[in-house]
Amino acid sequence: MSKKPFLAAPLLAAFALAGFSAPAAADDFLLDTAWGRTPPCNTGSPHLIPNPAFALSGVPPRTRVLVFEMLDLNAPGFKHGGGTVRYKGQRLIAPGAFSYLGPCPPAGETHRYIWTVYAKDGPGTFATELGKAEVVKSFPR
Numbered sequence: 001m002s003k004k005p006f007l008a009a010p011l012l013a014a015f016a017l018a019g020f021s022a023p024a025a026a027d028d029f030l031l032d033t034a035w036g037r038t039p040p041c042n043t044g045s046p047h048l049i050p051n052p053a054f055a056l057s058g059v060p061p062r063t064r065v066l067v068f069e070m071l072d073l074n075a076p077g078f079k080h081g082g083g084t085v086r087y088k089g090q091r092l093i094a095p096g097a098f099s100y101l102g103p104c105p106p107a108g109e110t111h112r113y114i115w116t117v118y119a120k121d122g123p124g125t126f127a128t129e130l131g132k133a134e135v136v137k138s139f140p141r
Contacts, residue, residue, distance in 0.1 A: 028057070028058040029056075029057075029058045029059060029060060029119065029131040029132070029133045030056070030057045030058055030133055031054060031055070031056060031115060031116075031117050031133035031134060031135045032054070032055045032135050033052050033053065033054045033055070033115055033135055033137060034052060034053065034137075035052055035103075035137065035139060035140075035141055036052045036053055036095060037052075037095070038052055038102060038103065038139070039102065040140060041102060041103065041104030041105075043104070044104070044106075045104060046080060046101035046102050046103070046104040047101065047102060047104075048099045048100070048101060048102070049099060049100070049101075049102040050095050050096035050097075050098075050099055051068065051082075051083060051093070051095060051096065051097055051098050051099070051100055052095055053092060053093065053094060053095050054068070054092070054093040054115070054117070055091065055092055056090075056091050056092070056093065056117070056133075057091065058133075059087065059089075059119055059131070060119045060130035060131040061130075062121050062130060063087045063119040063120065063121065063130055063131075064086070064087055064120065064121055064122050064123075065084055065085070065086060065087060065119075065120045065121075065122060065123050065127065066084070066085045066086075066087050066093070066117050066118070066119060066120075067082065067083075067084050067117065067118040067120060068082035068083050068084075068085070068093075068098065068100075068115060068116070068117050069081070069082040069115070069116050069117075069118075070082055070100055070101075070103075070113055070114070070115050070116075071113065071114050071116070072103070072105075072111050072112075072113055073111070073112040073113065073114055073136065074105065074109075074111040074112060075111070080100050080101040080102070080103070080113070081100045081101050082098065082100050082115075083097065083098020083099065083100060084098065084123065085097050085098065087119070103139035105139065105140075110138050110139065110140060111138070111139060112136055112137070112138050113136070113137055113138075113139055114134055114135070114136045115134065115135050115136075115137070116132060116133070116134045117132070117133050117134075118131075118132050119131040119132070119133075
């Protein structure tokens with residue numbers, strides 16, 4: 001018996017207590033996140049860090065891969081990268097599933113970042129996109 005559903009339940013409950021949104025309908029593809037332990041950037045340029053936790057709901061049927069990307073809305077030309085995660089029905093993507101260039105606004109500023117997740121039917125260039133969800137978060141909080 002796997003402990004993953006048991007471990008995921010308290011994390012999903014914590015997300016609910018933190019004010020994460022619930023889906024409007026069962027077929028809505030929604031994404032939410034919190035920065036959690038995302039370290040502040042003191043170097044003036046982003047560095048590779050582990051992803052924060054993500055909560056998912058309404059993931060499209062036939063999804064096999066989730067592709068995450070982050071973009072700084074205050075500096076739209078700067079892509080922070082993201083990662084690819086195999087999807088097996090989980091509602092929570094744990095911190096550290098992939099690495100990306102962390103948020104790094106100039107000292108004393110807050111930037112808005114958009115996380116986008118693409119649901120795909122498989123890996124690679126020729127996979128079909130089945131859906132897309134986005135969430136915008138400010139950093140620092």
